[in-house]
Amino acid sequence: MALRHAVLAALLDEELSGYQVTKAFAAGVANFWHALPQQVYAELARLEKEGLVAGREVVQVARPNKRLFRVTGEGLAELESFASAAAKPSFLREDLLVQVQAADHLDTDVLIDRLTERYAFAEAKAALFEEQLRAMRGERGEAEFLLHGARVGPYLTCRRGRDFERANRDWCRDAVEVLRARREARADS
Amino acid sequence: MALRHAVLAALLDEELSGYQVTKAFAAGVANFWHALPQQVYAELARLEKEGLVAGREVVQVARPNKRLFRVTGEGLAELESFASAAAKPSFLREDLLVQVQAADHLDTDVLIDRLTERYAFAEAKAALFEEQLRAMRGERGEAEFLLHGARVGPYLTCRRGRDFERANRDWCRDAVEVLRARREARADS
DNA sequence: ATGAACATGTAAATGGTTACATGATTCG
DNA sequence: CGAATCATGTAACCATTTACATGTTCAT
Incomplete structure (x- = not known):
């Protein structure tokens, strides 16, 4: 609703x-x-x-x-x-999380492909949000805008969106690194 | 699906x-x-x-x-x-984001209540995930576990959950700070 | 002339939430 | 004795996605 x-x-x-x-x-x-x-x-x-x-x-x-x-x-x-009324918190619900949950039973190369795709998407979306934030701030610095700007609601939600995609990007990067390192370790034994 | x-x-x-x-x-x-x-x-x-x-x-x-x-x-x-198959990326879909989007037209006290509730929830959930991660690692350090642990899939997804809730928590904290500072600024004028 | 952007929908199918139901056992 | 945990569902409703539909204007 x-x-x-x-x-x-x-x-x-x-x-x-x-x-x-x-x-x-x-x-x-x-x-x-x-x-x-x-x-x-x-x-x-x-x-x-x-x-x-x-x-x-x-x-x-x-x-x-x-x-x-x-x-x-x-x-x-x-x-x-x-x-x-109290807002009900939502949950992460991403196909990619399901795929990574099963990582130890699936092909590593395939998963790395998925993570790399998501990395690029997250990076692009974070950049788009960053641009929107810059446009909302205009000339002002962020602190100044947040204190005296006319409308901060959209700015705050956009910042959450940017940080969410940044976190997705970083997680994808780290997961790829882990999967690659484990493959190397397996190859060495 | x-x-x-x-x-x-x-x-x-x-x-x-x-x-x-x-x-x-x-x-x-x-x-x-x-x-x-x-x-x-x-x-x-x-x-x-x-x-x-x-x-x-x-x-x-x-x-x-x-x-x-x-x-x-x-x-x-x-x-x-x-x-x-390519995973379709999901979107943030939180009641609280809608409420904050409208922040400039709503009562600040009410919104601060909502943000404070969500802050506590996020903090609790992040702590729960952190505990699960510790249990999965056992005695090992994280780097060691990620390289040689038996199953890293669940660990990686749990880490994403923890970081998501940490980000929610931090965002709530920052948003409250902004709303309070603006109220002070209005009172001073 | 082809495709993108403008502008607005209907209909069917899938996915998720809310409400309701039942019955046993353990812990305080 | 009452609440929590174990254990499993049905039915109705609401929300979201997919597929289909229509017609105009602008830029390449």
């Missing part, structure tokens, strides 16, 4: 179209939640029916028309009540 | 009952995957029907009887083929 709140949170700072919200939740840029376009459009429809967001048609000349959504007072109240 | 592989991976090193597998995937100890008992029992039934695991009845005296499962040759082949 958190996608609805994620959509509301995404619309807090600016009016966005469904399409723009899908961009925010897309694979490459999901800084605080991830969802597919179909989910976003469905959720926006539900939220509008319940009066938590309000949409207005915007006619465009050189593009398909679109609908821009903003959060209503009721929507903000819904978010407040969501935040007042 | 990864729960089935997580169950297979859990059964690789030893025969376990459904109940023991549910323990491994329970909230407090999910080192590489998380699932509820209902899911585990259902998955084991499916895996057995497909011949990927084999169960045997164990009669017990002072306890309910149980069924112990082991991975069959077909099950191992299934895992091999799972590992040979």
Whole structure:
């Protein structure tokens, strides 16, 4: 039941179209939640029916028309009540962890391939988040921005995303190192 | 489609009952995957029907009887083929991230409560993982264990779990600090 | 002209959570 | 005697993914 709140949170700072919200939740840029376009459009429809967001048609000349959504007072109240209840912690749920769990029974080369792929993905995503952070800070230093910047919520969640991918990257690197070292050790005996 | 592989991976090193597998995937100890008992029992039934695991009845005296499962040759082949395909990376999906994303529009005290709760949870879970790691290492140092230990797969995934919760803990601590500092700054003006 | 980006969905299938059920034994 | 642990499920519901669908404009 958190996608609805994620959509509301995404619309807090600016009016966005469904399409723009899908961009925010897309694979490459999901800084605080991830969802597919179909989910976003469905959720926006539900939220509008319940009066938590309000949409207005915007006619465009050189593009398909679109609908821009903003959060209503009721929507903000819904978010407040969501935040007042305890958040349930989530768990790591990665295919790669399952594959590494079975490492001692699987082919090392195959696993190293998987880890190397994930390493590259994590590195790229961390760099993307880092760029977004720089854009949000602008000229200011981080400490200055965090203390006096207008909106720090998105900055804090983006930082978590960056650090998560950095940790994934480092873990992949270390795991590859371990697997290689063990192969060497086996070859020497 | 990864729960089935997580169950297979859990059964690789030893025969376990459904109940023991549910323990491994329970909230407090999910080192590489998380699932509820209902899911585990259902998955084991499916895996057995497909011949990927084999169960045997164990009669017990002072306890309910149980069924112990082991991975069959077909099950191992299934895992091999799972590992040979690219793993799809997962995303952070935490209620708390949604709440912090909206931080600039919500009550600071409420958010600090949420972050403090999550901090404590993360700290406890990181400590639990750390203990598991120590138990796996035994007398050996980490480098020695990683190079010559019998099974490093579970160790590596557990380390990822520990580092994930440490990162959650640190992020919560930093976010609280930022929110408090901004409140002070507002009060001073 | 081909593909990417804009813009918005429907329908079916899979995966995960919540609620409910049962019954024995051990520990405090 | 009440709570925790052992042991195993069913059923209903909600959330997410996959597959399919449509039409426009802009850049190469």
